[in-house]
Each structure stands twice: as structure tokens, then as C-alpha cells.
Amino acid sequence: MNLSDKVSIPTQVMARTVGDETVILDLASGTYFGLDPVGARIWGLMGEGATLAEICATMLDEYEVEREQLEADVLRLAAELAERGLIGPA
Amino acid sequence: MTVRYTEQPERPLAPVGEVAFHQWVFPDGTLWTQFFRQGAGYLLRFPELADFEVSADGCTVQGFPAPGVPSPTVEHLYLNQVMPLALSRQGKLVLHGSAVEIGGQGAAFLGESGRGKSTLAASFATEGTRFLTDDGLLLEWVDDRCMILPSHPSIRLWEDSQDALVGERTAMAPAVCFTSKSRFLAGPGIAFCDEARPLRRLFLLGEAQVETPTIEPLRPAEALIELVKHSFLLDIEARDMLARHFDDLSRLAALPIYYRLDYPRSYAALPAVREAVIRHALEQSESIEHEFV
Numbered sequence: 001m002n003l004s005d006k007v008s009i010p011t012q013v014m015a016r017t018v019g020d021e022t023v024i025l026d027l028a029s030g031t032y033f034g035l036d037p038v039g040a041r042i043w044g045l046m047g048e049g050a051t052l053a054e055i056c057a058t059m060l061d062e063y064e065v066e067r068e069q070l071e072a073d074v075l076r077l078a079a080e081l082a083e084r085g086l087i088g089p090a
Numbered sequence: 091m092t093v094r095y096t097e098q099p100e101r102p103l104a105p106v107g108e109v110a111f112h113q114w115v116f117p118d119g120t121l122w123t124q125f126f127r128q129g130a131g132y133l134l135r136f137p138e139l140a141d142f143e144v145s146a147d148g149c150t151v152q153g154f155p156a157p158g159v160p161s162p163t164v165e166h167l168y169l170n171q172v173m174p175l176a177l178s179r180q181g182k183l184v185l186h187g188s189a190v191e192i193g194g195q196g197a198a199f200l201g202e203s204g205r206g207k208s209t210l211a212a213s214f215a216t217e218g219t220r221f222l223t224d225d226g227l228l229l230e231w232v233d234d235r236c237m238i239l240p241s242h243p244s245i246r247l248w249e250d251s252q253d254a255l256v257g258e259r260t261a262m263a264p265a266v267c268f269t270s271k272s273r274f275l276a277g278p279g280i281a282f283c284d285e286a287r288p289l290r291r292l293f294l295l296g297e298a299q300v301e302t303p304t305i306e307p308l309r310p311a312e313a314l315i316e317l318v319k320h321s322f323l324l325d326i327e328a329r330d331m332l333a334r335h336f337d338d339l340s341r342l343a344a345l346p347i348y349y350r351l352d353y354p355r356s357y358a359a360l361p362a363v364r365e366a367v368i369r370h371a372l373e374q375s376e377s378i379e380h381e382f383v
Binding site: 012014019 | 311333340344
């Protein structure tokens with residue numbers, strides 16, 4: 001996966017926030033994934049149709065983080081979610 | 091309960107033209123239940139045992155025993171598997187769990203088959219703590235309180251649990267033919283609570299990795315995942331209903347009531363488990379009451 005990629009969220013995948021965590025769930029397959037608030041923000045931006053690079057740009061405005069670290073984190077999260085079928089190519 | 095059930099004469103389980111949209115399979119690979127669409131409703135098939143036709147709204151169920159399968163088996167499948175699924179189609183919240191009444195409030199135990207939730211409920215009930223359900227934990231919000239509704243007044247136990255807990259004190263319902271579990275009716279010796287009780291504690295049963303009973307809190311997100319895993323859901327493809335179900339579970343997960351309960355799975359350990367659970371539930375109830383004083 002590359003920073004220029006956009007991703008989509010399959011229609012059967014839903015997210016809900018409880019406490020300070022977000023749980024993503026594919027109710028059809030029973031697959032689930034927990035996100036901390038930063039991960040939940042990335043997930044939210046994915047759902048708005050931004051490219052991974054645009055997500056990084058937004059996050060750099062909102063969080064104290066090095067670009068290199070952030071890009072690696074976003075790419076890793078996207079790969080993990082894609083592997084579980086919780087996001088797909090746009 | 092708001093499901094109308096009728097048992098029909100036996101009939102062969104004829105091949106179904108279409109592919110099952112969902113199925114339950116035991117860990118050893120044995121097929122347990124197939125879910126088919128039938129018109130607007132559903133056909134649930136328990137291979138070699140019975141078919142159940144469920145209406146689209148989950149309000150009506152008809153059971154069809156396979157040839158030679160006794161009626162108690164079919165009734166048992168209906169009560170423990172099909173009725174919870176039908177209720178889920180009505181938008182009701184049903185979990186794989188048992189529950190007992192402690193201090194006028196409900197303490198529930200969630201766990202997969204074989205984790206000991208029925209045995210634990212029976213252990214309480216034979217010692218005078220009334221049980222609300224041994225499986226099919228039906229929850230309903232009344233105003234801002236989540237209530238546990240009582241189920242049918244029986245407990246199913248494996249034979250070794252029966253010998254250890256129940257002895258010969260209790261009336262037994264007819265045994266069913268697909269499992270060595272028997273069903274016990276409530277009565278003298280097994281105390282049943284037939285009124286709804288507020289859900290005050292929900293214990294997730296651990297994997298018996300400890301030597302003494304332990305009770306540890308669960309984070310809300312962990313609780314939500316466990317609630318999802320332990321839900322009865324008839325139609326996993328009805329997106330609007332799934333979204334509503336997830337909302338209901340999220341609301342439930344936000345309550346401060348979730349703990350992981352682990353203990354050694356020996357009958358000798360059960361008195362200590364009961365004591366730990368009762369003490370924990372009562373302590374928490376008192377602290378909650380104090381918050382409102």
C-alpha cells in the first residue's frame with residue numbers, strides 16, 4: 001500500500017466508540033479490531049475518502065509527531081486493516 | 091416471551107436448493123446449524139435432528155422433527171437455540187450467558203459452550219441463589235436500566251455436573267438425544283427467579299488458567315468485543331438491524347459492570363467461586379448505591 005492510495009470501508013464494517021477506544025467490527029465475518037484515539041482519527045479520515053498522504057497531512061496539523069513516524073504508522077495501520085478485510089481499495 | 095411456537099409432524103429434511111447464508115460449526119468441524127433464506131423468512135436446519143421455519147419478523151416459529159427424533163429434543167433445540175435467534179430478529183438483545191439473582195439484582199456469566207456457565211448457574215441455584223436463565227440471556231432496557239428477563243425455568247447440565255450438583259433431589263425433564271446433557275426443571279432444590287432483575291454485573295468466564303478464583307475488570311472496548319462474540323443473531327446480512335444491534339451493544343458496553351472471572355474447573359472450587367462472586371456483586375451494589383446518596 002502507498003501513501004497515494006485511497007481506501008474504502010466495506011458496507012458491513014462498522015465502528016463504535018466506547019470509553020476512549022473505538023471498536024471496528026465486520027459483523028458478517030465476526031472480525032474486530034480495537035483502536036486508540038489516534039487510530040480512530042485515522043480511521044475516520046479513511047472513511048471520508050482521503051488518500052493516506054492527505055490523512056498524514058491532516059494528522060500533522062493535529063498532533064505533535066514526526067512526519068516519518070506518522071507515515072510509517074498510517075501505512076502499518078492501513079496494512080493491518082486491509083489484511084483483516086476491514087478496509088478495501090477505493 | 092413473544093415468539094409463537096408450534097411443533098409440526100415429523101418430516102424428512104429435504105435438500106435445500108440454495109446455499110446456506112450462514113452456518114454454525116463446532117470446533118471439531120461438525121456442522122451444527124445451517125441458516126437458509128425461505129421466501130421472506132428463514133429455515134434453520136439442525137442436520138439429522140430438525141428444521142425450524144422462522145417468519146421474517148421472528149414472531150412465529152414452526153418446528154419439524156426429522157423422522158424418529160423425539161419431541162423433547164426438538165423442544166430443547168427450540169428453547170436454547172431457535173427462540174433466542176427469533177428474538178434477535180425482533181430486535182431483542184440475547185447473549186450466550188446464564189444469570190443469577192444476588193441481592194435483588196442480576197449477575198450474568200458469559201461464555202462459550204463448555205466454559206461452565208450452566209454449571210455455575212446450577213451451583214448457585216442448588217444453594218438457594220435463584221437463577222434467571224441458564225443460557226439465552228435476554229436483556230431489555232426499561233427506562234435507563236438494563237433488565238435481565240427470566241427464561242424458561244430449567245437448567246441443562248452435563249452428566250458429571252448433575253451428579254455433583256443436583257443428585258436426586260430434582261425433577262428431571264425428558265433427556266434429549268443429541269447430547270449427554272439433561273434438562274432439569276426448577277423446583278425444590280433448584281431456585282428460579284421468575285421476575286426481571288436489573289443487570290448489575292456481567293462476568294466473562296475465563297479459561298481456567300488460575301488456581302483460585304480471580305475477578306479482573308474489563309475495558310469497555312474489550313467488553314464490547316465480548317458482547318459481539320456472545321450475541322445471538324439470526325440474520326447477519328440485514329445491515330440496518332446489525333447497525334442497531336451494534337448500537338445496543340455499545341450502549342451496554344458503556345456500563346461499568348464488566349469483569350473477567352476465572353477459576354479452576356473443579357466442583358470442589360465452586361463454593362469459593364460463589365462466595366467471590368456474591369461478595370463482589372454486593373460490594374459493587376453498595377458502592378453504586380452510595381454514589382446516589
